[in-house]
Amino acid sequence: MLKHSGESPVMKTSVITSLLGYRLAQASIPAFSVFDDAVGTPFSLRRVDFAILALLSSNAHVTLTNLCRELRSSTPRLSLVVDRLVKRGLVQRIPNDQDRRVQFLVLTAEGVAITEKALAAASKMEAELMGRLSPAERATLFRLLTRLSEFPKQPS
Secondary structure, rough: OOOOOOOOOOOOHHHHHOHHHHHHHHHHHHHHHHHHHHHHHHHHOOHHHHHHHHHHHOOEOOOHHHHHHHHOOOOOOOOHHHHHHHOOOOOOEEEEOOOOEEEEEEEEEHHHHHHHHHHHHHHHHHHHHHHEEEEEEEEHHHHHHHHHHHOOOOOO
């Protein structure tokens, strides 16, 4: 029978801390928490909502297929998210005049306003979060994360 001394032993973590997935997950915990405090809760946006609004704010003629490809998500999943944003009055679907089967997703006036405020809050949040890194470290981090996000290489 094991006896418990009342004091927790220091955990051996070397087996897990050498795994990329673990390190990414650990780094995401404070990032997601800061996002929730700065953007998620104040604007009632989930991370995927924010990503969609940000992409729509800077791109014209966006379709659900474009979003699915960029966010690497399934059509059924993102369709539900877009439906929710439409219901909130932040996004609208506009039929394509050349192909009635295709709908473009665009921000409404309310969607533009919320997106601008959320992007400003996100920018401030990012500066706070990334303030722990030097400009060179930030550049290296983004370069490496971009390389990892391209795996496996998607066919052109």
